[in-house]
Amino acid sequence: xxxxxxxxxxxxxxxxxxxxxxxxxxxxxxxxxxxxxxxxxxxxxxxxxxxxxxxxxxxxxxxxxxxxxxxxxxxxxxxxxxxxxxxxxxxxxxxxxxxxxxxxxxxxxxxxxx
Amino acid sequence: xxxxxxxxxxxxxxxxxxxxxxxxxxxxxxxxxxxxxxxxxxxxxxxxxxxxxxxxxxxxxxxxxxxxxxxxxxxxxxxxxxxxxxxxxxxxxxxxxxxxxxxxxxxxxxxx
Numbered sequence: 047x048x049x050x051x052x053x054x055x056x057x058x059x060x061x062x063x064x065x066x067x068x069x070x071x072x073x074x075x076x077x078x079x080x081x082x083x084x085x086x087x088x089x090x091x092x093x094x095x096x097x098x099x100x101x102x103x104x105x106x107x108x109x110x111x112x113x114x115x116x117x118x119x120x121x122x123x124x125x126x127x128x129x130x131x132x133x134x135x136x137x138x139x140x141x142x143x144x145x146x147x148x149x150x151x152x153x154x155x156x157x158x159x160x
Numbered sequence: 161x162x163x164x165x166x167x168x169x170x171x172x173x174x175x176x177x178x179x180x181x182x183x184x185x186x187x188x189x190x191x192x193x194x195x196x197x198x199x200x201x202x203x204x205x206x207x208x209x210x211x212x213x214x215x216x217x218x219x220x221x222x223x224x225x226x227x228x229x230x231x232x233x234x235x236x237x238x239x240x241x242x243x244x245x246x247x248x249x250x251x252x253x254x255x256x257x258x259x260x261x262x263x264x265x266x267x268x269x270x271x272x
Contacts, residue, residue, distance in 0.1 A: 079260055088164070088250050088263030089203070132201055138258050146191050146257030147216055150203040 048073040050137050052151025060159050062124050067133055067154045070117045075137035078111050078118040079148065083132040125158045132156075163187050166251045166264035173241060174272050180237045181267045183251030191215070191257050192234035194226060195250040197266070203250070209234055210257060238269075246271045 051070045059065055069078065077096045081089035093102050095111035095118060102109045106129075108121040118135055132155050136148040166183045173179055185192065193216075194206040208216040209228045223239045234251060248268050252261040 076258060081263075083201075087265050088252070090263070091260045094260055134203065136203075146193070146208045146210070146254065147205055148261065153201045153203075155201070 048075075048137065048139075048149045050135060050149050050151040052135055052154055054154060055152060056155050056157075058157045058159070059125055061126055063158075065122050065125055065156070067120045067135075067156075068117070069119070069135035069137075069151045071137060071149075072116065073137070073149075074115050075139065075149075076115075077138045078115070079136045079138060080109055080118070080120055081134040081136060083134060083153075089132075089134055122156075125156075127158045127160050130156055130158050164251055164253055164262050164264040166249075166267055168267060169265065170268050170270075172270045172272065175241055175243060177241050178237070178239045179241060179269070180235055181249055181251075181269075183234045183236070183264060185232055185251075185253040185262070187253055187262060189253040189255050189262070190231055191254045191259075192228065192231070193252040193254075193261065194234065194236050195252060195263075197248045197250060199247070207234075207236075208257070215257070241269075241271050243271050245269060 079094045080092045083089040093109045098113045098115045100111045106123045135151040164185045191210045193208045197203045206220050207226045212228045225237045228234045248266040250266045251264040254261045
C-alpha cells in the first residue's frame, strides 16, 4: 500500500509570512499533483509535477518534485488571507491495476490571518 | 456550464435506508471516480471507471455499488446505510487514468 505523509497537518500564520508544506513517501510516483480545496467545494488542481527535480511556479507558490520522485514540497511566499484553505498532495501511478489511482496525503489546513 | 456535477449536495437519511448519488461530467473525459472524504479531510478513492468499465475497486463494502450507464455518468448506490458511511462523497473525472482530475463539489451524507 502506498502512503503519502503530508505535513504539517495544520498551519496558522500571519499575512506576509512564508511557509512550506511537505509530502513524503517511500514509494515512487509517476507524477505528483497538488490540489487546493475550499469549504463546500471539491479539490481544484494547482499543478502537476512529473520529472524528478522539477520546479514549477504559480505566482507566489513554488512546487518541487524530489529527484527520486518520492517526495514533493509546496512553498508559499508572502502568504495572503486568500491562500487560506486545505492543500492536498496526491501521487499518481503509471498504470496496470493502479491506472488512474491517486494516493492522497492527509492534507494541510492553512489559515492566514490578516 | 458546470464541469462535474453531482446530486444531491446534501443527503440526510436514517440508518438502514438505501440511497443513490448521481454524477455527470460534460468534459468529454473517459475516466470517472468516486472518492470518500472523512471528517479529518482524508480523501480516499473508492472506484474508478474508464469508458464504462470498472478499473479500480478499492476495499469498499459491497453495499456500495457504482454504475456507469455511459462514460459521462457515474452513479453510486448505497444499500443498508450505516453510521460510518457519514462523509462527503466526491465524484471526479479525467481525460485518461493518469491525467489531472476534476472534482465535483461533493455530496455530504449524514446518517441519523
